[in-house]
Structures are given as C-alpha cells and as structure tokens.
Amino acid sequence: MKFPSLSSTTPPTGARRRTRTIVVGALPVVVIFTLLGMTTIPGTDIDLTVPFAAEGEGPTFNTLGDVDGTPVVEITGVDDDELDETSGNLNMTTVAVRTNMSLPQMMIRWLGSDDTVVPLEQVIPSNSSAEEVAEQNAAAFASSESNATVAAMNHLGRPLETMVYDVSDGAPADGTVKINDVITSVDGTDVTLPGDISDAIGDRSPGDQVTLGIHRDGKDITEKVTLGEMPESLQGDADAEDTTGGNGQAYLGVTMVAQPGDGVRVNYNLKDIGGPSAGLMFSLAVVDKLSPGELTGGTFVAGTGTIDSDGTVGSIGGITHKIAAARHAGATVFLVPADNCSEATGGNYDGDITLLKVDSLDGAVDALADYNAGKDAPTCG
Incomplete structure (x- = not known):
C-alpha cells in the first residue's frame, strides 16, 4: 500500500511564483547596495559620481594644546617666565568636505546626516582641479598663520x-x-x-x-x-x-x-588643514601665551574666523557645522565672526552654546574678558 508523501521537492505553482517575485523584487536593492561604494562601473570608464559635495562637521583642535606631543602653537625665542600658563580650550574648528560621491552615497549623506549638499563647483570651481584647490587652501592656511602672528604682535605691542x-x-x-x-x-x-x-x-x-x-x-x-x-x-x-x-x-x-622683531618665533604645527579660517583662534592662542591671565577663564571656548594682519576678523563658510562640531566636543562658548551671526543663529540653534560676536582680535579679547567676568558681552541674536 502506498501512502501519499508528506513532503515534496517541487513547490506548488503559487509558491514558485512568490519566490520568483521576491528574488526579482530584491534585485534593484542588491544592485543599489552593490553600487554604493562604486564611482565607476567595473570594466568601463563610465563615471557614477555626481556633481555635488557634502559638507559636515570636521575635526576641532585646541590651539592651546598639543598634537602628537608638539604644541599646536609653539612659541620660542622668549624667556620661560614670559610664557604664561594657560588652561581651558581655544579650539579652532573645521568643515569636512566629501566629494567623488555616487548618487546613493550623496543621498545617504543628505537624508541620513546633518551634512549640507552643495554643487561641486562651490568647492572645486570648474576651472580648477582638486589638486589646485588643495594648493590654494594650503597657501591660504599659511597666510592665515602669518597674519595671526602679526595681529597678535600688534595687539601685544611687540615690535x-x-x-x-x-x-x-x-x-x-x-x-x-x-x-x-x-x-x-x-x-x-x-x-x-x-x-x-x-x-x-x-x-x-x-x-x-x-x-x-x-x-x-x-x-x-x-x-x-x-x-x-x-x-x-x-x-x-x-x-x-x-x-x-x-x-x-x-x-x-x-x-x-x-x-x-624681538627674536620671538611662532610655529603652527597642524598638518593637512587648509583655508584661512583658523586665523582668529591662532592669534588668540599667541596672545594668551604671551600675556598674563587666561583668555578662556578656564572654560572650553571654540571659534572660527579669518584674520588680517591689522586684526580684522572676517567671515567664513560652514558656520553651522563648525558650531555643531564645537558643541559635540564640549565647548560652551563659540566665537562667531560678526558677518556670520545671522546664519549661526538660524536653523537648529537653540541657545545651548553661547555665541559671542566678534569683528576684530581686540574685540574677541574684550568679549571673552567681559563674558568671564559675568558682564554683558556682544552676542549673536
């Protein structure tokens, strides 16, 4: 006597159809995730990158601290008693820029992070290469170092x-x-x-x-x-x-x-950083190290801004990302170039970090002194 089999190696027609539907429906998902890390199609010269860049929070560095065991701002040519003890933080902030992205990568940055997606030409002009832009940023960074030193010497009245x-x-x-x-x-x-x-x-x-x-x-x-x-x-x-x-x-x-002109030498020991926006924080670090007292009041201060040799502070890009990076690093005060105040207080700003408005090195020193003393200091908003 034969009994009907309780199992079968051949699924019913309906089951086969459902399986085929799942496999076919999953193919686009598999292809998308396969292409996530690809900027060209293998075996071809087809470029999958999109003409956009993503800007987000970059690293932040304490200009009063060390990097790899070396002071970020190193001052020589002075007696030991001329170098003032410092505490707290004077952090410079940066913006991380991501380019060479595929469409899925760009969408992930746009939908899954606080990055700002901008046309690539805002980062790399059409008449420049990425290498040329990097060279320009390096030159701007070197210029900001020189300006920071001159502005600090002028503020301190040194020759x-x-x-x-x-x-x-x-x-x-x-x-x-x-x-x-x-x-x-x-x-x-x-x-x-x-x-x-x-x-x-x-x-x-x-x-x-x-x-x-x-x-x-x-x-x-x-x-x-x-x-x-x-x-x-x-x-x-x-x-x-x-x-x-x-x-x-x-x-x-x-x-x-x-x-x-008095034998003092200032060296800035950060590498692989470009652009002019560290100027203000560099200059403040020099002033703090060569003058009595503490500009920070022992607190965690961060900021940004270009600086001219006469001490004028200029606006920068990516202010909201820099403030966010400072906040996440633990800063309670952020120095904002006056021309960036409107942008800084827009969007997601909820007052959880004090934004001091500055337009000059002298003004930044005064604003910090007033803030630390509990006096009214100029703020954004």
Whole structure:
C-alpha cells in the first residue's frame, strides 16, 4: 500500500511564483547596495559620481594644546617666565568636505546626516582641479598663520620686522638680496612691514636705483638694487610684493613676510588643514601665551574666523557645522565672526552654546574678558 508523501521537492505553482517575485523584487536593492561604494562601473570608464559635495562637521583642535606631543602653537625665542600658563580650550574648528560621491552615497549623506549638499563647483570651481584647490587652501592656511602672528604682535605691542621669504630667479634683487634678510629701510627711510616696502617701491620707476638697509647674519649692511619692470605674469599676483600697478610698475622681485622683531618665533604645527579660517583662534592662542591671565577663564571656548594682519576678523563658510562640531566636543562658548551671526543663529540653534560676536582680535579679547567676568558681552541674536 502506498501512502501519499508528506513532503515534496517541487513547490506548488503559487509558491514558485512568490519566490520568483521576491528574488526579482530584491534585485534593484542588491544592485543599489552593490553600487554604493562604486564611482565607476567595473570594466568601463563610465563615471557614477555626481556633481555635488557634502559638507559636515570636521575635526576641532585646541590651539592651546598639543598634537602628537608638539604644541599646536609653539612659541620660542622668549624667556620661560614670559610664557604664561594657560588652561581651558581655544579650539579652532573645521568643515569636512566629501566629494567623488555616487548618487546613493550623496543621498545617504543628505537624508541620513546633518551634512549640507552643495554643487561641486562651490568647492572645486570648474576651472580648477582638486589638486589646485588643495594648493590654494594650503597657501591660504599659511597666510592665515602669518597674519595671526602679526595681529597678535600688534595687539601685544611687540615690535615687527620684514623678512625676505623668497627671491625670484632673475629678478632685480636676485644675487643682491638674500632669503632671510631683514629689510630695515628703503633709501634711508625706516620700514617695518611688507606694505611699507611695497609702498616705497611703488613710488619708484623701472630703472631707478634704491638703497636697501638690510640686517643679515647679525650685521647691518646696505645693498643697492636697480629696479626692473613688473612682469605681466605677476600683475595682480597677491604673493608678489609690488603688484598694484600695471605696465611700467617698478619691480624688486622679492616675497616678504612680517615677523616679530624681538627674536620671538611662532610655529603652527597642524598638518593637512587648509583655508584661512583658523586665523582668529591662532592669534588668540599667541596672545594668551604671551600675556598674563587666561583668555578662556578656564572654560572650553571654540571659534572660527579669518584674520588680517591689522586684526580684522572676517567671515567664513560652514558656520553651522563648525558650531555643531564645537558643541559635540564640549565647548560652551563659540566665537562667531560678526558677518556670520545671522546664519549661526538660524536653523537648529537653540541657545545651548553661547555665541559671542566678534569683528576684530581686540574685540574677541574684550568679549571673552567681559563674558568671564559675568558682564554683558556682544552676542549673536
């Protein structure tokens, strides 16, 4: 006698249809998740990236602290008793930028994080490569370091001088002026800052001879240089020392930087950071280390802002992401450039971190002093 089988290796027709539906329906999901990490289709040159970038919270660094055992802001050339003890935090903040994303990756950043998605051209202009933008950001960062030092020295009333950073090959100064020379005068008139020398050269004509007072290797000497004509390739180049005019403008051919004139040297030891927005926090760290008292009052202060050599604080991008990064790091006070205040207090700001409004280095120092003393300090909003 045969009994009907209680199991079968062949599913009923309806079951087969349901299984096929599940498999076919899952294929797009599998394909999407497979493509998540792909920016090109394997075996082809088809580019899957989208012309957008995602901006979000970046790392934050205490300018009063160390990185890899080295002070972020390192000051030498002063006696130990001139370096003031500091506590608390003066954190600079950054924005993390993600590019080279596929569409699924971009959607995940947009829907699953607080990142801001912006057209790629806002980050990498169409006439520039990623490498060129990185070089520009590195140059801007170096410039912000120089400006931070000069602004701090001005605030502290310490002397400044102009040092030759580079001499262009074949320029009028080539062979006469040397790297690390300190230029002290032009035709007998004392000069202090690079702008003083630029103005003096700008008043001359190609073919004029100028006498430069120079401090070199511990000695004061003079050197005569016959000025040339500004090359067209350098007109408008912000790194040249005398580029405000057009054809026929006198040309010396040196790149100069201001530095402390009393032997103080300031080194900034952060790597792989670009852009000019750390200037304010760098300058505050220098001021805090070279002046009595504590700017932070022992608290966790963060901030951002460009800085000019005269101490003017300028606006930056990504302010909301920087505030969020500071908040998550533990900051209770954030220094905001005045022109960024409206954006800083919009969106998700709920007053859980104090936003001090600043437009200059002097103003930032005063705002922190008032805040720490319990006095009214300028705030955003």
